[in-house]
Amino acid sequence: xxxxxxxxxxxxxxxxxxxxxxxxxDAASPQIFAPVNENVLTTLAxxxxxxxxxxxxxxxxxxxLRLDDMMLLLHRTDAQEQAxxxxxxxxxxxxxxxxxxxxxxxxxxxxxxxxxxxxxxxxAWLTGHGFSVHAMPEGxxxxxxxxxxxxxxxxxxxxxxxLADGHYANMSIPQMPTALAPAVxxxxxxxxxxxxxxIIGRTNFTYxxxxxxxxxxxxPEDLATIYNVNPVFSGGNTGQGVTIVVIEDSNVAHxxxxxxxxxxxxxSGFTSGSFTQVHPTGTVGCSDPGVGGAEDEANLDAQWxxxxxPSAAIVLASCRDTTQFGGFLALENLVNGASPPPVVSIxxxxxEEADGQTENQFISSLYQQASSEGISVFVSSGDxxxxxxxxxxxxxxxxxxxxxxxxxxxxxxxGGTDFADTFLGTSKKYWNKTxxxxxxxxxxxxxxxxxxxxxxxxxxxxFKGFATPYGSAGYCNNGGPHSSVAGSGGPSNCATGVGTGxxxxxxxxxxxxxxxxxxxxxxxxxxxxxxxxxxxxxxxLWGHYYVFCDTSGGTCGSDPSTWPGAGGTSFASPIWAGFxxxxxxxxxxxxxxxxxxxxxxxxxEYGRKGSKACDxxxxxxxxxxxxxxxxxxxxxxxxxNCVGTVNCYLPxxxxxxxxxxxxxxxxAYATGKGYDFATGIGTVNVANLVNxxx
Numbered sequence: 001x002x003x004x005x006x007x008x009x010x011x012x013x014x015x016x017x018x019x020x021x022x023x024x025x026d027a028a029s030p031q032i033f034a035p036v037n038e039n040v041l042t043t044l045a046x047x048x049x050x051x052x053x054x055x056x057x058x059x060x061x062x063x064x065l066r067l068d069d070m071m072l073l074l075h076r077t078d079a080q081e082q083a084x085x086x087x088x089x090x091x092x093x094x095x096x097x098x099x100x101x102x103x104x105x106x107x108x109x110x111x112x113x114x115x116x117x118x119x120x121x122x123x124a125w126l127t128g129h130g131f132s133v134h135a136m137p138e139g140x141x142x143x144x145x146x147x148x149x150x151x152x153x154x155x156x157x158x159x160x161x162x163l164a165d166g167h168y169a170n171m172s173i174p175q176m177p178t179a180l181a182p183a184v185x186x187x188x189x190x191x192x193x194x195x196x197x198x199i200i201g202r203t204n205f206t207y208x209x210x211x212x213x214x215x216x217x218x219x220p221e222d223l224a225t226i227y228n229v230n231p232v233f234s235g236g237n238t239g240q241g242v243t244i245v246v247i248e249d250s251n252v253a254h255x256x257x258x259x260x261x262x263x264x265x266x267x268s269g270f271t272s273g274s275f276t277q278v279h280p281t282g283t284v285g286c287s288d289p290g291v292g293g294a295e296d297e298a299n300l301d302a303q304w305x306x307x308x309x310p311s312a313a314i315v316l317a318s319c320r321d322t323t324q325f326g327g328f329l330a331l332e333n334l335v336n337g338a339s340p341p342p343v344v345s346i347x348x349x350x351x352e353e354a355d356g357q358t359e360n361q362f363i364s365s366l367y368q369q370a371s372s373e374g375i376s377v378f379v380s381s382g383d384x385x386x387x388x389x390x391x392x393x394x395x396x397x398x399x400x401x402x403x404x405x406x407x408x409x410x411x412x413x414x415g416g417t418d419f420a421d422t423f424l425g426t427s428k429k430y431w432n433k434t435x436x437x438x439x440x441x442x443x444x445x446x447x448x449x450x451x452x453x454x455x456x457x458x459x460x461x462x463f464k465g466f467a468t469p470y471g472s473a474g475y476c477n478n479g480g481p482h483s484s485v486a487g488s489g490g491p492s493n494c495a496t497g498v499g500t501g502x503x504x505x506x507x508x509x510x511x512x513x514x515x516x517x518x519x520x521x522x523x524x525x526x527x528x529x530x531x532x533x534x535x536x537x538x539x540x541l542w543g544h545y546y547v548f549c550d551t552s553g554g555t556c557g558s559d560p561s562t563w564p565g566a567g568g569t570s571f572a573s574p575i576w577a578g579f580x581x582x583x584x585x586x587x588x589x590x591x592x593x594x595x596x597x598x599x600x601x602x603x604x605e606y607g608r609k610g611s612k613a614c615d616x617x618x619x620x621x622x623x624x625x626x627x628x629x630x631x632x633x634x635x636x637x638x639x640x641n642c643v644g645t646v647n648c649y650l651p652x653x654x655x656x657x658x659x660x661x662x663x664x665x666x667x668a669y670a671t672g673k674g675y676d677f678a679t680g681i682g683t684v685n686v687a688n689l690v691n692x693x694x
Contacts, residue, residue: 028115029077031182036125041157041175045073045186046498047358049193050351050389052161052169053501061160061168063150068322069285069329070131070152071188072122072143073362074114084112088372089515092596094694102374102590105138105336113140118183125180129155135283137336139369142188142362144284152190160190167192186358189323194249195348195405196391197297198380198573200485202540202565203453216422216431216543217565218536220265220307221440223575226536228445229308231687232582239309239581240272245334245341246301246574247348248318249326250292251277257549260556261303262310264549266438270310275302277316282333286319289326291552294348300548300566301347301574308578309585315341331366340373342590345577346411347380347570349403351388353494353504360404360495364511367410374590378577379406380569381415381531382488385454385640386668386677387658389502394482398502399646400490400658400668406530407492409514412595413530414573415680416487416537419544420447420617420635423459427543439560445623445685448616449636450671450678451487451538451567455480456639456657458667460541469639470649470657470665476641477653484640487537487569489669489677492528503646516596519681520606521674531680532595534633535575539567546571579686583693601629601692602674602681610673616682617671629688633679639667 076084090098103111113119119136122143126133131147149160149168156174163169169191176184224230232238252258258275262268279286302314317334319326327348334340352360367377382388382403390396406413421427430446449459454476461468461475468474476482492510499508510527522529538544547563549556554564584591591597605611605628614628617635624631642648642658649665650656658668669677 028080028113030115030117031077032118032121032180034179036177036179038177040178042178042181044174044176044181044184045358045361046173047186047188047190047356048171048173049169049191049356050354050499050502051163051167051193052171052191056163056165057171058162058164061149061162063148065149065160065168067149067152067190068146069324070145070147070190071324071362072145073185073188073358073365074141074143075183075185076112076114080112091372091592100374100589100592102592103372105373108369108372109138109140114183119143122180122183125177134285137283137332139336141365141369156187158190169193185361188358188362192323194321194325195350197294198347198349198383198570199297199300199566199568200383200539202545202567217561218544218546219439219560220267221436221438222442223307225440225442226445227684227686228688229686232690237582237585237690238270239312239578239585242309242343242581242584243313243315243341244305244309244343244345244577244581245315245317246298246305247327247331247344247346248294248298248301248316249289249321250294250298251288251290251318252295252298252302252316253291253552257299257551257556258302258306261549262306264560267306267310272311273306273314275306275314277318279319280317280330280333280337282336284329284332286329286333289318289320296550296553296564297347297570299550300570301345303548304546304571305345305574305578308575309581312578312581328366335366335370335373335375340370340375342374342584343376343577343580344370345378345574346405347573349380349382349388349405351401352404352407352492353389353401353499353502353508355404357496363405364408364410367408371410371593374592376580376591376594377411378414378573378580379411380573381406381413383416383486383568384484384488385452385486385638385658386488386490387484387640387642388488390484392484395643395655396484396640396658397642397644397646399504400493400660401504402488402490402492402530404495407495407511407528409511409528410593412576412598413532413680414569414576415489415531415534416451416569416572417448417534417633417679417683418451418538418542419536420449422542423449423463445631447635448631448633448683450633450638452636452638453481453483453485453539453541454640455482456641456667457637459636471651472653474653476655476657482641482655486638486640487534487678489531489638489680491525491677492530514595516599519599519602519675520608520610521672521676529677532598533576533681534679534683535572537567537569537572540565579684579689582686582690586690587693597694598681605629606632606674627688628685629692630682630684632674632682634671634673636678637667637670638678639669
């Protein structure tokens, strides 16, 4: 039976009461005492990818198959875990002497790393099996090593097999000598599956713009108008002096695309803004990835982060994919380097169950170290509604699932909305007939609803004249679009344990609910709920989408209506990172994990019953109150169609809708007062947020 990680999970949620951290911590207590006996083994935490199944198995890989940048995730002592948890709580407590006392990587490793004797014992065992063991990062959370499939089989008693789709993966959970196991969580990855980026190409399903004019496309000027960023800009705060890092595994082919974007949309006047591409060096290997399939992601991340904070220094940090995602190799070197950035955005993801417990734990520990150093980590929630394990399938069948890349307690999860003006028939109220010199046309903030391209979406099915999205007479069974493309959100449900083939079953369990996640609407489910906040992320269903410059995949000529158009929470995350840069500039310092502050401000605004004055979709008022920090999205849902018997309400017909109940209609998920799985706290009035930030 694999070893559970109770202490790590509780620390991630901020639930442990612990002793004070006074000065430099004592040296860690050793956890390894007995001599290594290769015949007495312990099964480590699960790390088998969900696609590594007998049906996909194509036989054992060659023994000389190279696996670079494997990682052992290390297990600190209970006392260290408790001390780290308490210290990080104090970092966000303004009455504590440790408030915003950010650690360096060296301090993090000294206080919360393994005893030197334990590290030496593990390294000696790895080298004894022929692995090349790399220098240990300052933070002391992992040991990186490289080797072959044959060495993995010999040391960890699991075979690497080739799969039907060309990937390779281990087919069983690794084991290692019991003597060493107390200091090891598990092997992070033994496969070459990589995450998907959260970008969705433009569609014109419902609404088509007139001529070549960008009537409902979103450009930086629209963003600043709708979310009230202009007062911050006019006050002299455009993010100057702040660095935003976008994490990638691809370069952009033409750095001039960033310049073209800024020039075309009126941002070039912010001369402090800059864009660089780096491949961070450090103890973890990082080689230049070149230009890969995620170049469009890299371009839009850099451009729209700059739209949120046009004077910020945008740094694209990328490494080549190996056994690990190249972006995480880059982030490892950044958090273990001498000058960690204040703000990071990540727009990739994979389902909790697909990644497996060890990788989920690694991601959490990576963000945890980042937060302790003052880094604010923003991660896109995903573009699959609550059906992450179906990876944008036409007919999801694996039930409710979310991305493990955004479900930790140490990042801000950013979901997606769409504007509701087309649905409400009020477009003329919110859009000018002509564009400005910078191609903006938005007049003001406008009502929002969750971004959702599926027939299961109630506003869409209603707009098309159907009483319900489900049933034989419903929209999903009468020509509605079968798609799981929607802003993601839902409860953590398989951060630990093992499911089966994409299903959340077996021993699956979610991350515990963080102590700061308290707000009207937050369910009493005892697990981490996502997203935290949202922003426009639509890809054109109702006529709203983003434009960006990517000359490798299109043209960036004089008419932006011909530029690439897309949506996805890939846009929302770097934009929120840009907004965070404005806060960092205003306060003159890094802010670390921002969720405690976001939820505290939301509690002040929403109270125990929600706020009608800040309702984005209220029919009683034309617009939310100008004093609102957050706009509470209460119209619509992010539900998607489905088939099968897992979280699928299918009373008749062939297509159902994702539901928390198979027997009754309980859509996954509808909006509501305050917090909801479709949009989190909601969207934002940036000027009010910056002004209210404590």
